[in-house]
Amino acid sequence: MSADEAALKTCHERINLSVAASHQAENGSVTTVSSKESEEATYAFLPPIESTDAHLHEFAEAMRTVGKALRQVAEGKAAAQAEAAEWKRKYESEKAAKAHTHHSVIKGCSNCVKDKLEHLASKLTLETASVDETGCCGNHGICSRQILQDQCTGPNRKSDDRIVGRKVPFRLSWGSNGDKNGQHKHDFVSFEKGDITTAERSNKQIFLKWDSPPQTVLFVTKPNSNSVHALCSEMVRWLKEHNNINIFVEPRVSKELLIEDSYFNFIQTWDNDQEMKTLHTKVDLIVTLGGDGTVLWAASLFKGPVPPVVAFSLGSLGFMIPFPSEQYRECLGNVLKRPFTITLRSRLQCHVIRDAAKDEVETGEPILVLNEVTIDRGMSSYLTYLECYCDSSFVTCVQGDGLIISTTSGSTAYSLAAGGSMVHPQVPGILFTPICPHSLSFRPLILPEYVTLRVQVPFNSRGQAWASFDGKGRIQLGPGDALICSVSPWPLPTACLVDSTTDFLRSIHEGLHWNLRKSQALDGPA
Ligand SMILES: NC(=O)c1ccc[n+]([C@@H]2O[C@H](COP(=O)([O-])OP(=O)(O)OC[C@H]3O[C@@H](n4cnc5c(N)ncnc54)[C@H](O)[C@@H]3O)[C@@H](O)[C@H]2O)c1
Numbered sequence: 001m002s003a004d005e006a007a008l009k010t011c012h013e014r015i016n017l018s019v020a021a022s023h024q025a026e027n028g029s030v031t032t033v034s035s036k037e038s039e040e041a042t043y044a045f046l047p048p049i050e051s052t053d054a055h056l057h058e059f060a061e062a063m064r065t066v067g068k069a070l071r072q073v074a075e076g077k078a079a080a081q082a083e084a085a086e087w088k089r090k091y092e093s094e095k096a097a098k099a100h101t102h103h104s105v106i107k108g109c110s111n112c113v114k115d116k117l118e119h120l121a122s123k124l125t126l127e128t129a130s131v132d133e134t135g136c137c138g139n140h141g142i143c144s145r146q147i148l149q150d151q152c153t154g155p156n157r158k159s160d161d162r163i164v165g166r167k168v169p170f171r172l173s174w175g176s177n178g179d180k181n182g183q184h185k186h187d188f189v190s191f192e193k194g195d196i197t198t199a200e201r202s203n204k205q206i207f208l209k210w211d212s213p214p215q216t217v218l219f220v221t222k223p224n225s226n227s228v229h230a231l232c233s234e235m236v237r238w239l240k241e242h243n244n245i246n247i248f249v250e251p252r253v254s255k256e257l258l259i260e261d262s263y264f265n266f267i268q269t270w271d272n273d274q275e276m277k278t279l280h281t282k283v284d285l286i287v288t289l290g291g292d293g294t295v296l297w298a299a300s301l302f303k304g305p306v307p308p309v310v311a312f313s314l315g316s317l318g319f320m321i322p323f324p325s326e327q328y329r330e331c332l333g334n335v336l337k338r339p340f341t342i343t344l345r346s347r348l349q350c351h352v353i354r355d356a357a358k359d360e361v362e363t364g365e366p367i368l369v370l371n372e373v374t375i376d377r378g379m380s381s382y383l384t385y386l387e388c389y390c391d392s393s394f395v396t397c398v399q400g401d402g403l404i405i406s407t408t409s410g411s412t413a414y415s416l417a418a419g420g421s422m423v424h425p426q427v428p429g430i431l432f433t434p435i436c437p438h439s440l441s442f443r444p445l446i447l448p449e450y451v452t453l454r455v456q457v458p459f460n461s462r463g464q465a466w467a468s469f470d471g472k473g474r475i476q477l478g479p480g481d482a483l484i485c486s487v488s489p490w491p492l493p494t495a496c497l498v499d500s501t502t503d504f505l506r507s508i509h510e511g512l513h514w515n516l517r518k519s520q521a522l523d524g525p526a
């Protein structure tokens with residue numbers, strides 16, 4: 001008989017004794033003795049409760065094991081989904097690239113848009129596309145796949161190269177599972193005699209130089225603003241008359257300008273989504289007139305590649321807007337004729353998966369955001385309860401008002417208000433910022449840009465959750481639904497007034513009054 005069975009047997013015996021004693025008391029035959037015996041029997045009954053506790057402990061342990069197994073299954077599922085998302089992303093970007101090439105070939109070379117955009121694309125790839133994969137010399141510091149030779153040959157060979165016990169040669173390759181997505185081929189890690197170094201700093205300050213003068217400009221303007229409308233019509237005239245530029249505007253603006261003056265007959269627009277999808281093949285430059293919301297709006301018009309954006313400030317904060325509208329002639333003149341620096345602002349592509357437990361396949365087009373995707377509790381008065389995974393790893397459960405998954409550009413927007421760090425827009429990362437977490441230890445995180453995040457509303461969640469994209473387009477997420485997001489291959493290139501860092505620091509100083517404090521007086525304690 002096992003120890004547990006013995007404990008159970010004792011327990012039964014004591015229960016029987018206790019029951020018998022209480023029966024005697026009820027019959028009234030041996031009242032005083034029986035009540036004492038009953039009390040003793042009751043006390044005697046207590047130890048077996050410890051035995052029952054042991055069973056409870058055993059049961060709890062078993063439940064923990066089951067919980068662990070379930071979590072492992074969920075992690076496995078998240079890994080598979082992340083991998084599927086990555087493959088889909090690769091497939092879509094290749095498909096889009098092919099479609100873009102195909103479209104341009106059909107159009108022919110007469111307008112040279114294809115050549116210009118392809119050249120621009122190659123420029124935007126940090127001008128490092130020609131790196132040789134295997135034969136890297138190590139001099140330029142861009143080694144995507146460099147092999148350490150067993151023996152160093154060539155004129156620089158030193159006598160101590162032949163020391164016995166030389167380090168074993170190895171390779172560096174990108175991606176956590178080998179060359180997983182090829183995103184990081186152009187990062188700067190050099191590799192000399194087995195010592196990994198990043199001494200060569202990445203030069204991500206990117207310059208854009210036109211091969212030939214730009215021909216087409218798209219205007220995106222804040223609605224319902226007289227000053228914006230007036231400036232738009234003035235700039236359109238100036239661009240047409242002084243630079244012979246073709247102008248595209250949104251359908252709403254086209255109507256407004258035509259009502260104002262038939263002079264604007266030359267302006268082009270689009271009639272449907274299909275036409276809008278080909279805009280990036282026709283437009284060299286986007287000019288935005290408004291605040292940050294207008295830049296977000298302009299970005300949202302492009303589900304794939306985006307032409308460079310020159311943003312003119314006509315809002316109140318204008319964090320992402322370096323160009324003063326009063327000096328538009330000088331600013332636009334420079335951008336159209338000279339090389340200029342750009343900030344490549346990464347965007348997040350988001351997929352909502354309904355009842356993710358059943359349906360593992362992502363459907364529909366991704367939603368692209370420049371700032372962030374937010375998952376909050378909406379109207380619900382319950383805490384949001386969200387399970388979060390990063391690639392195949394469980395991150396945490398969010399219990400609070402919600403979660404912000406932000407780009408570095410969005411780090412100064414909602415994420416900042418929720419306690420996240422401000423991050424320079426060229427830093428490759430994704431911010432993971434909780435909103436009012438009901439926990440003392442939930443600090444915001446910054447994750448690397450190559451991960452895929454999955455946020456799922458578990459089936460035992462009390463309430464619904466709501467996802468919103470750059471503060472717009474709210475989508476309800478029920479128990480079992482999930483949101484998957486990763487960095488999109490299509491960033492938003494924004495023209496800088498000076499350069500990426502100077503513009504960023506100007507914005508946090510002037511826009512957010514960062515660390516503004518009166519200087520201490522000199523006449524303090526010695
Ligand atoms: N509590 C908050 O701070 C809060 C709440 C909701 C939304 N937002 C932000 O508003 C954005 C939508 O902007 P909108 O103009 O359409 O809405 P809006 O008109 O409500 O303006 C939001 C404010 O955020 C500023 N802003 C937007 N993007 C920014 C950025 N990247 N860096 C610094 N400031 C930025 C804008 O200049 C504006 O002052 C959302 O993406 C979200 O980040 C912030």
Ligand SMILES: Nc1ncnc2c1ncn2[C@@H]1O[C@H](COP(=O)(O)OP(=O)(O)OP(=O)(O)O)[C@@H](O)[C@H]1O
Nearest residue numbers: 220221222223290291292293294297315316317318
């Ligand atoms: N072309 C557009 N079409 C439709 N809506 C737009 C367009 N441009 C901007 N918006 C919307 O108009 C709102 C206000 O725009 P924006 O943020 O640019 O101006 P603002 O509020 O005056 O500036 P700031 O955000 O600097 O205070 C935003 O919600 C934005 O999404």
